[in-house]
Amino acid sequence: MYSYSHKFTLLILLVLSPFATKAVAQTLWTLDDVIGMAKSQSIASKQAETERETNYWKWRTYQSNYKPQLSLYGNLPDYNRSFTQVYQPDGSIQFQPVINNNALASLSLSQGIAATGASIFVNSQLQRFDDFNNNVTRYNSSPVLIGFSQPLFAYNTLRWDKKIEPIKYLESKQAYIESIETIAINTTGLFFDLLLAQTNLQLAELNRENNENIYKIAQERYNVGKSSTNDLLQLKMELLKAQKALIAARQNEETYSRNLKSYIGYRSNEHIVLVIPDSIPDMYIDATVALREALENRKDALAFRRKILEAESEIAKARGEVGFKTNINATLGYSKAASTISDAYKSPQNLTTVLVEFNLPIMNWGRARSRLETSRANKKLIEYTVEQDRNDFERGIYTQVNLLNMLKEQLKLTKEAEDIAQQRYQIAKDRYILGNLSITDLSLALQEKDLSKQDYITSLRNFWTAHYTIRNLTLYDFLKNEKITVPASSERTFRNSSL
Numbered sequence: 001m002y003s004y005s006h007k008f009t010l011l012i013l014l015v016l017s018p019f020a021t022k023a024v025a026q027t028l029w030t031l032d033d034v035i036g037m038a039k040s041q042s043i044a045s046k047q048a049e050t051e052r053e054t055n056y057w058k059w060r061t062y063q064s065n066y067k068p069q070l071s072l073y074g075n076l077p078d079y080n081r082s083f084t085q086v087y088q089p090d091g092s093i094q095f096q097p098v099i100n101n102n103a104l105a106s107l108s109l110s111q112g113i114a115a116t117g118a119s120i121f122v123n124s125q126l127q128r129f130d131d132f133n134n135n136v137t138r139y140n141s142s143p144v145l146i147g148f149s150q151p152l153f154a155y156n157t158l159r160w161d162k163k164i165e166p167i168k169y170l171e172s173k174q175a176y177i178e179s180i181e182t183i184a185i186n187t188t189g190l191f192f193d194l195l196l197a198q199t200n201l202q203l204a205e206l207n208r209e210n211n212e213n214i215y216k217i218a219q220e221r222y223n224v225g226k227s228s229t230n231d232l233l234q235l236k237m238e239l240l241k242a243q244k245a246l247i248a249a250r251q252n253e254e255t256y257s258r259n260l261k262s263y264i265g266y267r268s269n270e271h272i273v274l275v276i277p278d279s280i281p282d283m284y285i286d287a288t289v290a291l292r293e294a295l296e297n298r299k300d301a302l303a304f305r306r307k308i309l310e311a312e313s314e315i316a317k318a319r320g321e322v323g324f325k326t327n328i329n330a331t332l333g334y335s336k337a338a339s340t341i342s343d344a345y346k347s348p349q350n351l352t353t354v355l356v357e358f359n360l361p362i363m364n365w366g367r368a369r370s371r372l373e374t375s376r377a378n379k380k381l382i383e384y385t386v387e388q389d390r391n392d393f394e395r396g397i398y399t400q401v402n403l404l405n406m407l408k409e410q411l412k413l414t415k416e417a418e419d420i421a422q423q424r425y426q427i428a429k430d431r432y433i434l435g436n437l438s439i440t441d442l443s444l445a446l447q448e449k450d451l452s453k454q455d456y457i458t459s460l461r462n463f464w465t466a467h468y469t470i471r472n473l474t475l476y477d478f479l480k481n482e483k484i485t486v487p488a489s490s491e492r493t494f495r496n497s498s499l
Contacts, residue, residue, distance in 0.1 A: 041265040048179035055172035074105040099132040117156035141344035145333035155320030174299040181472035192461035194256040204249040297475035311379035322368030414459040421452035
């Protein structure tokens, strides 16, 4: 028969046994720590950064189309030694040897005009011709040539690009921020995978120790006739299941730890311990505000505008390519031919060329109209698609906001249920030690405790995943009440490193 002091000693043993393990140096990681590492050093973040750099140089390429282009062209030398056929008065052909060199150097400055689609240029060139058969050298200079080319009724690429390309670049910048926020969502999932595995491991270790201690108590009771053989065997089975669960929990913890480290780019073999992010921010998100920020910040909203502009551009392109087209080319300047370079630049003569080209389709069997109507129908289809995408976009925002607000309230209830289950198990364990509870009821209390703990971790996962999802959908930080942007210092560093 047990004395009261003996029962109390066993109770203290059960309470303190989980803390009796040897202290091990460990690294504690919070959810913010892990997300910060993933954003700064993961493969996904490097991929996003590389795509950002690619889009930046595409933007620089587009901008260069509207700036003066200076180029030096030449062929030095253009030597020719061959025979050429010469028709004789009687119709026969004689082959005459030809040995010459025709060299040219030209410096040109050109500029496109987006408003009209024209291009203007200023050119200066010098040509030298050497006839080695007759020992003659000639020069032809054009000190200044000013020209322009103006298409009429044609598709103006520069004008339409000026409307579309800036939107594309803004899209790429917002897409980069969205990619970084997507990393936060993915990291959150991996974080809670490991956190749940570590929680299950802790529960498995605690349950194994408790089952060992309870089995020892049951053996002593059995020895004094206070417990049946069936109860002792049942406790033995519970202990074996706890040992198997501990082995599986260790394996899962190791697997999910490797998964998390691999994704965030952490190469150390150091064991990490995650901190439960149970400090829930006190915030309520208004769906109207979330939708407003999403329409201002997300690349999807920019894409709605871009797609419509691209459809209008295709209509203009179809109209310009199939209708009446005219191109006016004109060149004004000076030119002079002489036997020496100095003479080639003395008193140059006026040079004027004017060329008007036109193309008027007479009969194309409805091809022009078909292409134009196709582009117009395509624009209608894009407008309907954009409208549907916008409706889906807005519905997704409202759904996610309502989900986040609901999960926050649900989390409070889950935490309360977890606390109650923990208390009930402690009471059940104490009653069993004192001999006032059956092993079946104790097992049920243990299962309820473990399930409530797992349910609480799952609820935390759902909440924080929804939190980072709404950040991704709106590109707005509702905790700081500010837009999520790329830091100015980061932008400067990126550009300086790119140049």
